[in-house]
Amino acid sequence: MSKYLLDKFLYTVDRDPELVERYREDPGGTVDWWEREIANAVLNCHAAEKSTWLAFEEAERRALREHDHVALFQLGAHPFLTLTLFIAMFERDHGPLEYQIAYARAMDHITLPYPDIAT
């Protein structure tokens, strides 16, 4: 499990308006590019000072590539990060609060205890 890397993807994409649009329009290409170019960047450090070991597992890569917020929740991605980014991408296509409520209804089958989000 690489919950930290899932969270890092959601965090770095959410704060970059161009990346939000790119991920909305081309999720597969964005995830592949991000894992290749950004996954091992130590944030706030010079680009040459990289980590060497961070990679998604296949289920994580697939959840991100498919914009699957339910799978991300079940994999233990931080729910605040997923929600914030997905609202940024998809709220615009819906009426007021419609997207947020549909987002919850898609998770109605999930019961307590929720997946652990500790990284």
Next chain:
Amino acid sequence: MATVAAVIASTHHPFYYRASTSTGADRPPFADEWVAKIEAFRQTLTRAEPDVLVMVGSDHFHQLWLDNMPQFLVGKAPFFDANWHNEEREFGLPRMRLAGDEDLAAYLLREGLDAGFDLAFSNELRIDHSVTCPIITLRPQADLPIVPVYTNIFAPPMPRPSRFVELGRALRRMVEAWPSDKRVAIIGTGHLSLELGGPRQFGPHGPDPEFDRKAVAWIANGDVDGCLSEVTLASLHAPGNATHGFMDFMLMMGAAGDGVKADYTDSLDLFHTMEAYFTWYPEGAPS
């Protein structure tokens, strides 16, 4: 010595700014009642005539990130820029800039470290809605210097609830012993039951009204023991997956004092989450 002019605990609802400033068809039906309650709550701070505000809140993965995550952090800087791109995008929050009180920040860091709290610090902190929401509701002119105190209620592992209470007690003691003639308000914001990104989010009210009812009673009555007897890191998952934000209310109960009833209590049942507002006057209610 400094005076604790008021201790204030509140929810921080990022939708208030937009709800309160919208007009016509965009104005939600609950906005007028919400604004009236906030304006009454604001008076409780205004009457305390504070000179400086200690602001307890929590960064929502804005500046503080999982590669370097402090549990408790004090901002020590001459200024704090505020609100982040995703808060403008989602909530319509404005950009803000608040002055900092570096003397009080330095004092709290030194005294806090000596009292057993290994406080992190930041000399360049962009603050988020956990601090700016109470500025918008309680002091919209944003004219007083602040000392932000950030807590980790967001990224496990977190400190236990009792640690939040202890930090609140320590903040109160430290401010009262600060060699200054200033009047300090200690303001902190958190959540009652709350779910974000899970199946119980954005319901017609908060995800656990029974928890909310008990929580308001604990806070209003200063019932620290009752609260600590029921609330644990594990138990906070049940009322909603973001309910660990309640620990900032527990910190404020510590600051207000064990068994000390709030001088002002109000709440508002909104969709998504319940709002709650509390004020204590340690030196007696101002006239």
